[in-house]
Amino acid sequence: MSEPSDLDLLRRHEPILRFTDGELFFPMAAGSYVEACDLLTGPNLREARVTIPAGELDLERLAAVGDPLPGEAQFLRFVAEPMSALELRRWQSRPEHQRFSAPGRLARVGLPARLVDAGLVTSLLLRGRVPGGTAAAASERYDAISARDPRVVYHGRVVREGRWIVLHYMFFYAMNDWRSTFDGANDHEADLEQCFVVLEALDDGTIEPAWFCAAAHDEKGDDLRRRWDDPRMEILEGHPVVYPGAGSHATYLERGEYIMLLPFPGERNIRGPLDLMRRMWRDTLAQPDPGDLAARTKRALSVPFVDYARGDGRVVGPGGDVAWTPIMVSDEDGWIDRYRGLWGLDTGDRFAGERAPAGPKYTRTGSVRQSWHDPLGFAGLGKVAPAMQAVPVLETRIEELTATRAAVVAEADALAISLPEIDSEMAAVRGAAGLDHYRTSRALELRAGEERLASLRTQEVELGTAIAASRDRLTALQAGYRDDPRLHLHHASEPEPPSVARRRAFGEAWAALSVGLLIAALAIIVWFRILSPPVAIVVLIGSYLAIESFFDRNVLELVLKITVVLAMLSALILATTYLRELFLAGLLALGVILVLDSLGEVRRRLLR
Amino acid sequence: MRSRYPFGILVIVVLTALRCLTLVAVLLDVRGSPLADWLRGGSPLPQPVPGSDFELIFRILLVGMLVASLLVVIGLLAHREWAWVLAIVTSGLILAINLGWWWYGEPRYASMLLNTVAVLYLNQRDVRLALRGMVATS
Numbered sequence: 001m002s003e004p005s006d007l008d009l010l011r012r013h014e015p016i017l018r019f020t021d022g023e024l025f026f027p028m029a030a031g032s033y034v035e036a037c038d039l040l041t042g043p044n045l046r047e048a049r050v051t052i053p054a055g056e057l058d059l060e061r062l063a064a065v066g067d068p069l070p071g072e073a074q075f076l077r078f079v080a081e082p083m084s085a086l087e088l089r090r091w092q093s094r095p096e097h098q099r100f101s102a103p104g105r106l107a108r109v110g111l112p113a114r115l116v117d118a119g120l121v122t123s124l125l126l127r128g129r130v131p132g133g134t135a136a137a138a139s140e141r142y143d144a145i146s147a148r149d150p151r152v153v154y155h156g157r158v159v160r161e162g163r164w165i166v167l168h169y170m171f172f173y174a175m176n177d178w179r180s181t182f183d184g185a186n187d188h189e190a191d192l193e194q195c196f197v198v199l200e201a202l203d204d205g206t207i208e209p210a211w212f213c214a215a216a217h218d219e220k221g222d223d224l225r226r227r228w229d230d231p232r233m234e235i236l237e238g239h240p241v242v243y244p245g246a247g248s249h250a251t252y253l254e255r256g257e258y259i260m261l262l263p264f265p266g267e268r269n270i271r272g273p274l275d276l277m278r279r280m281w282r283d284t285l286a287q288p289d290p291g292d293l294a295a296r297t298k299r300a301l302s303v304p305f306v307d308y309a310r311g312d313g314r315v316v317g318p319g320g321d322v323a324w325t326p327i328m329v330s331d332e333d334g335w336i337d338r339y340r341g342l343w344g345l346d347t348g349d350r351f352a353g354e355r356a357p358a359g360p361k362y363t364r365t366g367s368v369r370q371s372w373h374d375p376l377g378f379a380g381l382g383k384v385a386p387a388m389q390a391v392p393v394l395e396t397r398i399e400e401l402t403a404t405r406a407a408v409v410a411e412a413d414a415l416a417i418s419l420p421e422i423d424s425e426m427a428a429v430r431g432a433a434g435l436d437h438y439r440t441s442r443a444l445e446l447r448a449g450e451e452r453l454a455s456l457r458t459q460e461v462e463l464g465t466a467i468a469a470s471r472d473r474l475t476a477l478q479a480g481y482r483d484d485p486r487l488h489l490h491h492a493s494e495p496e497p498p499s500v501a502r503r504r505a506f507g508e509a510w511a512a513l514s515v516g517l518l519i520a521a522l523a524i525i526v527w528f529r530i531l532s533p534p535v536a537i538v539v540l541i542g543s544y545l546a547i548e549s550f551f552d553r554n555v556l557e558l559v560l561k562i563t564v565v566l567a568m569l570s571a572l573i574l575a576t577t578y579l580r581e582l583f584l585a586g587l588l589a590l591g592v593i594l595v596l597d598s599l600g601e602v603r604r605r606l607l608r
Numbered sequence: 609m610r611s612r613y614p615f616g617i618l619v620i621v622v623l624t625a626l627r628c629l630t631l632v633a634v635l636l637d638v639r640g641s642p643l644a645d646w647l648r649g650g651s652p653l654p655q656p657v658p659g660s661d662f663e664l665i666f667r668i669l670l671v672g673m674l675v676a677s678l679l680v681v682i683g684l685l686a687h688r689e690w691a692w693v694l695a696i697v698t699s700g701l702i703l704a705i706n707l708g709w710w711w712y713g714e715p716r717y718a719s720m721l722l723n724t725v726a727v728l729y730l731n732q733r734d735v736r737l738a739l740r741g742m743v744a745t746s
Contacts, residue, residue: 563700
C-alpha cells in the first residue's frame with residue numbers, strides 16, 4: 001500500500017464548517033483577495049501611501065515587495081472607500097439582504113456588564129477603528145470576487161514530528177464583520193482562522209486521527225484541543241464539524257451562542273472569602289444557596305458580546321452545500337515566507353482588536369507564529385505522548401524513578417550510618433576544652449545531615465508512591481484503559497443555553513438604552529442639584545432594578561432581594577452599635593458551652 | 609409528634625405577633641410599666657404627637673401595619689403563600705422605615721432586630737419550601 005500524499009491526508013480529514021445564517025464572508029483563496037487589494041506603506045494610516053494599487057498586485061508581487069523602511073508599516077487595504085450612510089442604508093434595505101435575528105445582547109446581562117460595555121463602546125471613539133460602512137463595502141467586493149471565483153478554499157499544509165502528523169488547515173476571510181453585522185466586539189479587514197487534525201502513525205504503518213485543535217478567541221494550550229473520541233465533538237466520516245462564530249469566524253466545536261468573558265484579575269483572591277460567605281449563608285443561616293459567588297461576579301462583569309455559532313446557515317465541506325477547494329502552502333511560498341505586513345487595514349488600534357491580522361506565518365509584530373513553527377506546542381501536545389507510545393514512555397519513566405529512588409535510599413542509608421557516628425563523637429567531645437570551634441562545625445554538620453536524611457526519607461516515600469501509582473497506570477494502559485477525553489481541558493469555551501431573555505420591543509430598547517439614560521439622568525439630576533450625587537445614584541439604580549425586574553417579570557424576587565439587603569444592613573448597624581454586648585454574649589455562650597461539655601464529661605466519668 | 613409548622617414559621621409568627629403588640633401599645637398609648645415602655649420602643653414608628661401634622665399619617669400607617677401583621681400571622685398559620693409575600697413586603701417596608709429613623713439619628717433598634725431576624729427566617733430554605741414549594745437562589 002502506497003503512503004498517502006499530503007493532499008490525500010488533508011482531504012481525508014478536512015473539516016465541515018457549519019456557518020450561522022446571515023454570514024457574509026466565507027473562506028476564500030488568498031490570491032483572489034490580494035488581487036483586489038491595494039498595498040499601502042507608511043508610518044500610520046493617515047500618512048500611508050499606496051505602493052501598489054489594486055489590480056496590479058498578486059501573490060508573486062506581494063512576495064517581492066520586501067520589508068518596509070524602519071518606522072514604517074506595510075499593509076493591504078481591501079476597501080478603499082467605505083459606504084456612506086446613505087449607501088449603507090440602501091445596502092441594508094436591499095431585498096436579498098439576510099437579516100440576522102437575535103435577542104438583544106444587553107438584555108442578557110445586568111447593569112455592571114452594561115457599564116463595562118458602555119466603556120468599551122466609548123473606547124472605540126478614542127481607538128483606531130475600522131470606518132463605518134467598511135463591512136458593507138467589503139461584502140459587495142467579496143460578492144463580486146466570488147461571482148468570478150466561486151471556490152470556497154482552505155490553505156493547508158502537513159507537518160511531521162516523530163509519530164505525530166499535523167494537518168494544518170487555514171481559512172482566509174476577506175473581513176471580520178463581527179461588530180458591524182452581529183453586534184460583536186470588533187471589525188477588521190482580513191481574517192485568518194485555523195485548525196489542526198493531529199494524526200498518529202501506528203506501528204502497523206496505518207495512520208489514525210488522535211486530536212483536533214482549533215482556537216476560539218483567547219483559548220490557548222490544552223484548551224485548544226479535543227481528543228478524537230471526545231463525546232462532545234461531532235465527527236462525520238472522519239471529518240470534524242466546526243461552528244464558526246458569525247462574523248468573528250472564531251472556531252467553536254459545539255453549536256451554540258458564546259458570551260465573551262473578560263479576564264477577572266482578582267478572581268483567585270476573592271474566591272476564598274466568597275466561598276466562606278456562601279457556606280455561612282447556606283449552612284449556618286440556612287438561606288437559599290447563592291451558587292458560586294466568584295463565578296457570578298465574573299459573570300456579572302462579563303462583556304455581553306455574543307459569538308453566534310448556530311450552524312443554521314451554509315455548510316462547507318464534505319456532504320455540505322459546497323465542497324472545499326484545497327490549496328497547499330508551505331515555507332516555499334514567497335507570499336507566506338517573505339511578506340510580514342498586515343493583510344488588511346492597519347487602523348493603529350492600541351488594543352489590536354480592530355487591526356487586521358498578519359499572514360499565516362507571522363504575527364503582527366513580525367515574529368513567527370507558534371502555530372506555524374510549533375503547532376504541537378501551540379496546542380499543548382509537546383508534552384503528550386502518542387497513544388501508541390504511552391506504555392513504553394511510562395515504562396521508561398518507571399525505570400528512571402526506580403533508579404532515582406535507589407540512589408535516594410543509598411544516600412539515606414549512608415547518612416543513617418554516619419550521623420550516629422558524628423552524634424557519638426559530639427557526646428565524647430562535649431566537655432573537652434579547646435574544641436569550641438570544632439564542636440560548632442560538627443554540630444552544624446550534624447544538623448544539616450539530619451535535615452538531609454529527613455528530606456531523603458520523604459523523597460523515598462514519595463517516589464515509592466509515584467512508582468506504585470505509575471505501575472498501576474501501566475497495568476491499566478496495557479489492559480486498554482484510556483483517560484477521560486476531557487481531562488486535559490481547563491477553561492474550554494462552553495455555549496450558553498439559548499437566551500431566555502426574550503423581551504418585547506420596548507424591553508429590548510430599554511436594555512440597549514438603559515446605561516446611556518442612567519448616565520444622562522445622573523448628569524441632569526446633579527447639574528440642577530435635584531438630589532445629592534450619592535442619593536441620585538441610589539435612586540437611579542433602584543429605578544433601574546425596578547424597571548429591569550418588571551421586564552424580567554420577577555418583581556417579587558426583587559422585593560425579596562431588597563428586603564434581604566435591608567436586613568443585612570440593619571444587622572450590620574446592630575452589630576456595630578452593640579459590639580460590646582455582642583462580644584460579651586458570645587463569651588457568655590462560649591462559657592456555657594464549655595461548662596456543659598465539662599459537666600457531660602464529669603457525668604460520664606461518674607457513670608463508669 | 610413533629611410539628612406541622614417548620615421552626616422558622618413558628619419564629620416568624622411569634623415575632624410578627626410581638627410586632628402586633630408593639631403597634632397596639634403605640635396606638636393605645638399603653639404606659640405605666642417597663643414592659644409597656646419596651647413594647648412602645650419596639651414599634652417601627654414612634655408615638656405620634658397629638659395634634660401634629662403627622663398624627664393622622666402615623667395612625668394610618670400604624671393601623672395598616674397592624675392589619676398586615678395580623679393577616680401575616682393568620683396566613684402563616686394557614687400555610688398560605690400570600691402570607692409569605694405579605695410578610696416579606698411588610699418587613700421590607702418596616703426595615704426601610706427603621707433605616708430612615710437611624711439615618712436621622714433616632715434609631716429604633718428593637719424593631720430593627722425583630723424584623724431582621726424575621727427576614728432571615730422568611731428567606732430560609734425550609735420556610736420557602738413550606739410556603740412556596742420552591743427554593744430560589746437569592
